[in-house]
Amino acid sequence: MHRLPTFRKGGIHPGDKKELSQSQPVERLPFPDELIVPLSQHLGAPANPLKEKGDAVGMGEMIGEASSFISANIHSPVNGTITEIRQITLMNSVSCKAFVIKVDTENPAVEFTAHPWKDKSGEQLLGKVKELGIVGTGGATFPTHVKLSVPKGKSVESLVINGVECEPYLTSDHRLMLEQTEQVLEGIMIAAHITEPKNIIVGVENNKKDAIERLRSVISEKKLPIEVVALQVKYPQGDEKQLLKATINREIPSGKLPLDVGAVVLNVGTAFAVYEAVVYNKPIIDRIVTVSGEAMKEKKNVRTPIGTKIADLIAFSGGLNDNVGKMVAGGPMMGFAFYDDQIPVIKGTSGILALERKKEKKVKISTPCISCGKCVAVCPMGLQPTRLFRLIENRQYEQAMKLNLMDCKECGCCAYSCPSELPLVHGMKLGKKMGRK
Amino acid sequence: MENRKLTVSSSPHIHTRMSTSSIMWSVTVALLPAALWGVYVFGLRALLVIAVSIVSSVAIEYGLLKISKDGSVLDGSAFLTGLLIGMNLPADVAIVVPILASAFAIFVVKWTFGGLGSNWMNPALAGRVFVFFSFTGLMNTYRMPRTLVSAGVDASSSATILTQIKMTVSEQTALLASSTGVLESSGYPYTGFAHNVSQFFSSMSLNVSEYTIDAFFGNIAGCIGEVSAFFLILGGIYLLYKKIITWHIPVSMIGSFALFAWVFGGLRNGLGLFQGDFVLQIFSGGFILASLFMATDMVTSPVTRKGMILYGILIGFFTFLLRYFGSLPESSSLAILLVNIFVPTIDRYIMPKRFGEVEKKSNKKEVKA
Ligand code: SF4
Ligand code: SF4
Numbered sequence: 001m002h003r004l005p006t007f008r009k010g011g012i013h014p015g016d017k018k019e020l021s022q023s024q025p026v027e028r029l030p031f032p033d034e035l036i037v038p039l040s041q042h043l044g045a046p047a048n049p050l051k052e053k054g055d056a057v058g059m060g061e062m063i064g065e066a067s068s069f070i071s072a073n074i075h076s077p078v079n080g081t082i083t084e085i086r087q088i089t090l091m092n093s094v095s096c097k098a099f100v101i102k103v104d105t106e107n108p109a110v111e112f113t114a115h116p117w118k119d120k121s122g123e124q125l126l127g128k129v130k131e132l133g134i135v136g137t138g139g140a141t142f143p144t145h146v147k148l149s150v151p152k153g154k155s156v157e158s159l160v161i162n163g164v165e166c167e168p169y170l171t172s173d174h175r176l177m178l179e180q181t182e183q184v185l186e187g188i189m190i191a192a193h194i195t196e197p198k199n200i201i202v203g204v205e206n207n208k209k210d211a212i213e214r215l216r217s218v219i220s221e222k223k224l225p226i227e228v229v230a231l232q233v234k235y236p237q238g239d240e241k242q243l244l245k246a247t248i249n250r251e252i253p254s255g256k257l258p259l260d261v262g263a264v265v266l267n268v269g270t271a272f273a274v275y276e277a278v279v280y281n282k283p284i285i286d287r288i289v290t291v292s293g294e295a296m297k298e299k300k301n302v303r304t305p306i307g308t309k310i311a312d313l314i315a316f317s318g319g320l321n322d323n324v325g326k327m328v329a330g331g332p333m334m335g336f337a338f339y340d341d342q343i344p345v346i347k348g349t350s351g352i353l354a355l356e357r358k359k360e361k362k363v364k365i366s367t368p369c370i371s372c373g374k375c376v377a378v379c380p381m382g383l384q385p386t387r388l389f390r391l392i393e394n395r396q397y398e399q400a401m402k403l404n405l406m407d408c409k410e411c412g413c414c415a416y417s418c419p420s421e422l423p424l425v426h427g428m429k430l431g432k433k434m435g436r437k
Numbered sequence: 438m439e440n441r442k443l444t445v446s447s448s449p450h451i452h453t454r455m456s457t458s459s460i461m462w463s464v465t466v467a468l469l470p471a472a473l474w475g476v477y478v479f480g481l482r483a484l485l486v487i488a489v490s491i492v493s494s495v496a497i498e499y500g501l502l503k504i505s506k507d508g509s510v511l512d513g514s515a516f517l518t519g520l521l522i523g524m525n526l527p528a529d530v531a532i533v534v535p536i537l538a539s540a541f542a543i544f545v546v547k548w549t550f551g552g553l554g555s556n557w558m559n560p561a562l563a564g565r566v567f568v569f570f571s572f573t574g575l576m577n578t579y580r581m582p583r584t585l586v587s588a589g590v591d592a593s594s595s596a597t598i599l600t601q602i603k604m605t606v607s608e609q610t611a612l613l614a615s616s617t618g619v620l621e622s623s624g625y626p627y628t629g630f631a632h633n634v635s636q637f638f639s640s641m642s643l644n645v646s647e648y649t650i651d652a653f654f655g656n657i658a659g660c661i662g663e664v665s666a667f668f669l670i671l672g673g674i675y676l677l678y679k680k681i682i683t684w685h686i687p688v689s690m691i692g693s694f695a696l697f698a699w700v701f702g703g704l705r706n707g708l709g710l711f712q713g714d715f716v717l718q719i720f721s722g723g724f725i726l727a728s729l730f731m732a733t734d735m736v737t738s739p740v741t742r743k744g745m746i747l748y749g750i751l752i753g754f755f756t757f758l759l760r761y762f763g764s765l766p767e768s769s770s771l772a773i774l775l776v777n778i779f780v781p782t783i784d785r786y787i788m789p790k791r792f793g794e795v796e797k798k799s800n801k802k803e804v805k806a
Contacts, residue, residue: 009792014451168451241792253793325444332450339443355450357442367457367512368554373740377683382791386740387784404791412449419457420554426447 004206006232007242010380012413014168014235014333016207021292021299022171026179028303029316031108035077035307037063038088040096041346042135043142044070049097055082059110060283063099066133072143073133077285077305079104091329091336091343098344101307112280122194125278129194132277133347137269137287138162138173138238139330141348144270148194150259157262158248159197161188161271163204163211164231164238167331170351172288173268175301177204177211181218184268187275188226195264200226202268203247205233235333236411240265242380254407269350284347291317293353295324304345310352311341325357333412367420375414375424381407385414385424392431401435408432455681457553460735461513463681465520467672468730472524474668475661478582479528483661486535487523493539494519501548514553518542521561521730524662525723525770526568528580529594534572538564558777559734562727562770569770579658584628585651595658598648598721599760599767601625606705615706616714617646628656645716652720663723673729682733685742689749690728690756695719697757705761724756727769737777744780744787751776 040046047064057063057076064074076099084100117125130145150156165173177184192200204212215228231237231246241252243265250261258265266274269287276282285306292299297318304313310329314320328335330350345352375385383404391400408428415424476484498515522538542564550556581595596604598620605619627647631654638645651657655665663669676682695715702713719725732738732752739748752772759768 009790012453014453245792251793254791256793325442326446326450327443328450332448334448335450336448337443337445337450339445353450357444368552370457370460370554370735371738371740372460372735373738373742373745376740376789377742379789380792382789382794384740384789403788407791407793410448416449416451417453417455419453419455419460421452421456423447425449429447 004230004232005246006234007237007245007380009382010378010413011234011236011242012378012416013233014416016233017168017292018171018174018207020169020294021290021301022174022208024171024175024299024301026175026288026301026303029305029308029313031078031103031105031305032308032312033103033105034083034309035080035101035103035305036086036088036098036309036342036344037074037077037101037307038090038096038098038344038346039064039074040090040094041074041141041306041348042072042133043140044068044072046096047071047074047133049085049099051082051099053082053085056080057082057099057101059108060112060281060285062133062283066130066143070143070146072135073131073283075133075283075285076101077307078108079110080108088343089340090346091338093336099307112276112282114279115281117190117193117278122196125190126194128278128281129274132281132283134270134273134277134284135347136267137273137284137347137350138267139334139348139350141346144266144274147264147266148191150195150264154259155262156195156197156259156264157199158264159188159192159195159200160244160247160258160263160265161200161202161268162238162240162243162265163202163208163215163268164243165208166205166233166235166238167333167335167350168235169292169353170290170331171292172290172301172350174208174211176272176288177208177268178214180272181214182222183275184272185215185218185222185224185226186279187271187273188266189224190274190278191264191266191271192225197264201247202226202228203231203237203243204228205237206230207233236380236409236413239380239409239411241409254404287345287347287349289313289345289349290351290353292351293328294356295321295354296352297321306347307344309342309344310338313345313352314341314354320354321356323356324354326355328353328355333416334410369418369420369422372419374417374419378413378417380411380413381409383408385418385428388431389422389424389427392427392434395434397431397435400431405431405435457514458512460681461517463679464676464730465513465517467675468517468520468524468662470671471655471665471668471726472520472662474655474665475524475528475663478584478655478664479580479661480583482580483528485532486526486528486530486661487520489532490523490526490535490539491516491519493536494522494543497540497543498547501544512553515543518547518561518564521662522564524726525561525565525660527578527659528661529578530572534568537571538568541567554736556736557780558774559731559737562731562734562773566770566774579660581658582656582664584630584656585626585658595626597659597767598625598652598657598717615703615708615712616717617648619706620646620648627651630654631656649717649720652717657721659721660723663726666720666725669725669729676729676733682729683742683745685745686733686738686749687728689746690732690753691719691724691749693750693753694724694756695753697754698761701757702761718760722760722767722769724769727756727773728752731770732773737780739780739783739787741784741787741789743789744783747783747787748776748780751779 542560631647631650698715755772
């Protein structure tokens with residue numbers, strides 16, 4: 001059998017745990033009574049508030065305006081009234097202002113109508129993407145209009161669509177590709193209209209065979225110029241750098257962007273958001289969230305309004321088991337642990353996981369580094385985590401920077417594999433913070 | 438959710454099941470077949486030596502843990518060190534030797550350097566070399582394996598293959614015979630089993646000597662745990678399968694030793710280049726035990742794959758030098774200790790290739806062109 005492509009250096013194979021939720025069709029969460037919509041749901045500067053306490057807002061109405069090029073507009077997910085503007089702390093420890101919206105439960109939603117887009121110019125479409133606050137839905141939430149803006153003099157060789165979803169447990173992209181295949185593909189064609197690439201590739205890991213087949217059959221039926229590449233399952237293939245290595249065999253040099261190797265990378269969820277923005281004038285006001293983990297009573301994929309409190313989402317999934325030991329927003333490799341269930345789902349929240357308490361370990365003892373070299377072998381960036389960690393422990397931040405600490409993307413492969421359970425990623429984060437100073 | 442006990446810690450939130458102590462226990466399991474074979478061929482005395490080594494290693498480690506009170510617990514590494522020490526001793530050694538070797542290994546080598554992870558040489562290896570140099574006489578009496586005794590050999594002890602070759606070679610000046618020839622002419626014994634297997638190979642016109650076969654299966658005199666290459670390789674395969682060791686060190690070490698032994702190994706016996714009897718050399722002495730279980734010791738070997746390969750090649754080379762031209766018949770442990778000195782330097786200068794490095798260069802070329 002011929003081997004499927006993947007990236008070459010490093011990487012790990014954690015159990016993917018996707019079987020818990022991958023066959024659950026997407027359900028829609030009924031509107032909760034109250035939403036909390038933060039003004040910072042994206043990478044870059046927070047949006048400026050456009051509304052005040054007491055104002056009525058309509059579903060899809062802009063309530064926060066991008067404050068710079070790298071920023072994004074925020075829209076109201078419902079019809080309702082703003083009862084408060086509150087300072088909150090999100091799971092990623094970002095602190096920002098948020099609108100508290102009381103939902104008009106009688107009449108919470110509006111209908112969005114479809115518009116043709118094929119006659120519009122790329123620039124007009126890009127304007128829509130920007131206006132409707134589209135950001136990457138994979139977790140990094142980079143504003144999409146920035147990604148799709150190709151600077152003058154540069155051209156796009158490949159538009160690579162990320163359907164990898166390499167984090168264990170998460171199945172929201174999987175369900176999206178299966179259930180809304182046509183829409184995702186149309187979103188990809190819109191992005192292609194904007195960026196004018198020479199070829200379009202969708203990379204999907206081979207643990208989603210049904211999605212690969214479905215995408216391929218719709219593509220051939222509609223005769224779209226899109227190639228679907230089945231990839232070997234390996235974490236962190238969903239990272240832009242590893243994905244481009246796997247699909248088009250290009251390596252983005254340290255500190256550079258995909259465009260420097262002629263590529264634009266977009267998540268499938270983002271492609272779907274682009275579709276909704278361009279065709280329906282609909283901003284990102286809801287998204288699919290995978291609710292899973294061994295300590296979650298029911299495992300689901302839930303289309304959830306942005307701003308929904310996590311407590312409401314957990315209640316919808318039947319609540320938590322008693323053995324819950326950790327709550328995580330996002331995937332277990334790069335997501336954030338949190339304890340406050342009153343914080344909201346935002347544009348980048350791909351999953352809410354309830355992980356079991358570990359039985360064996362009452363006191364956690366991390367043994368010293370035994371120089372096993374496993375962290376070095378699995379680091380996809382070719383770094384030496386053990387050496388960096390030692391330097392950071394000794395506060396030799398500059399030395400660590402010289403050994404390319406900044407290349408570390410906190411993927412967690414090293415800490416996952418370390419038999420001594422050293423908090424390597426924690427060390428890297430600290431080292432970067434101190435090194436930047 | 439407020440009244441639940443939730444952990445909030447940095448990502449990642451999942452972890453491989455492999456831990457330091459699970460590694461130690463897996464290596465122990467991998468060593469067991471070879472250790473049991475040693476007990477079978479050398480008798481209960483061998484079991485006693487192994488038991489004393491393990492008990493003294495663990496006891497010393499436990500005592501030191503109690504004194505230091507830094508919260509560490511027994512993680513299986515002392516048990517493993519003890520087992521390795523026992524396997525590296527002859528069955529007839531005085532009982533004080535395993536105790537001294539353990540004390541040296543755990544106290545001097547491991548603890549004075551700061552405990553697990555900070556020692557630059559493998560404790561068990563250092564223990565072995567320490568007692569070999571301190572008790573040279575005691576350590577040179579090897580019991581005849583049961584399999585040779587039942588083949589009708591009526592001596593209770595014997596020289597090892599390597600000692601026998603070394604003695605013969607140093608006594609005579611112009612030999613003009615391979616290692617096998619040397620052993621044959623000195624009447625070194627072999628089992629009937631090996632003779633049959635050798636006959637079988639020669640019926641397929643392959644020339645495999647009885648000594649190689651006995652060395653491979655463990656019907657030779659030697660240290661308790663080193664004699665059976667077969668069972669050691671079995672254990673090594675298990676460790677490879679469990680991804681505890683990688684192929685880099687054993688393959689480069691055996692490969693480089695084989696190459697040197699093949700090309701230059703014949704010179705010592707008065708033969709030309711490319712006449713070395715390298716297969717017999719690989720399977721005799723402690724070489725297989727050293728390449729699979731001691732050179733691969735994580736703490737004292739390089740962390741990068743490239744570094745591991747260089748490390749293996751260096752050990753192979755030094756084993757060859759010491760074995761053929763040094764005064765000691767067996768030398769792989771000494772070679773490892775020697776190369777351990779270079780490991781910090783190897784780790785400092787041999788770095789993995791960074792992601793994106795190739796591309797940078799090829800980009801530059803594109804610009805120039
Ligand atoms: S977290 Fe950083 S150092 Fe660790 S494996 Fe990932 S990129 Fe390498
Ligand atoms: S994986 Fe852990 S124990 Fe092994 S070298 Fe890296 S930091 Fe050290």
